[in-house]
Amino acid sequence: MVASTAVQSKPGASAGPVVPDARALLAWYDRHRRDLPWRARPGETPDPYRVWLSEIMLQQTTVAAVKPYYERFLARFPTVEALAAAPQEAVMQAWAGLGYYSRARNLHACAQAVVARFGGRFPAEEADLRSLPGIGAYTAGAVAAIAFDRVAVAVDGNVERVISRLHAVEEALPKAKPAIRALALALVPRKRPGDFAQAMMDLGATVCTPRKPACVLCPWSSPCRARASGEAETYPRKRARAEGRLRRGAAFVALRTDGAVLLRTRPGKGLLGGMAEVPGSDWSPDYDPRRGLADAPLPASWRRLPGSVRHVFTHFPLELTVFLAKVPADTRAPAGARWVGRAELDGEALPNVMRKVVTHALSAAS
């Protein structure tokens, strides 16, 4: 009689375990882990400050977009103490262009809280982390696991996809979040929980991708219920998202003869909170173009520029009509606004939509 292995009892039977196992994923991770600037090399001790900074930047943001910001930010604010001591304006400026600006405000507040409440050392307990500004369930788990090697889950979009496929979770997101979290937690090993957390994310980012998952390369292909059904790509199930209505408005670029541009700072909360902008109207689906110059910041010979600036936010598209006026060098800035020289524009905390507006106006002015 021919000796047989325990797992392959008859021809055509699938090989490998029928239950997902952490060791298989960790073995895959040891071979295929991504080398990322904020990630400690094997044997190195992670720096909680860097782990935390990267996790905040990576919220809803791609690795490629984060890399240059992370490097610049770390060079400018090397420690949590340095960040805590910096003016908020400097933090907003360093974040400008990355999006979701409440992250930058909370980042700054969090650094100050870590210094004030924890002596400048990030806490290792998830509950303590969770109490800090800008740190939610995901980030608390990620920092606990990655920076402190605690048994914790970090359920991001990658993990939701991996787990929902592995177990063929039929419940749609976001309702399925608690179930997915529980299923993920059940897989976390006592040893190397930090690597396991990162392995789940790497797997989701490089193998268990939203479209065309590379199941043949997956260490969990054999226990994967979605793969067995041949419809891995249809997971996770999701509720359709409502589409935002187009909003319109006007933006006014006042250009002094010395090249300075009139800017103001938006209110601290809400859309683009705390960021710089060109004066303008409110943005509304009901904006009436006949308002014309009613929202202009100062009296001048305003010229409506041909075309418009379009921008798409997460929850609505925006169309801005741009007005341009050239004014004398001795023109006073109205209350709440300030003149900014052309050379200093790059140093301003201008969100991308406002950079588009300024570019549109300056190209028309030349």
Next chain:
DNA sequence: AATACGTGGTT
């Protein structure tokens, strides 16, 4: 529970 909150890359 549902919505607000940016931006850029991919398909």
Next chain:
DNA sequence: TAACCAAGTAT
């Protein structure tokens, strides 16, 4: 190209 998606959090 329109739609989807990316290491989510706050309210």
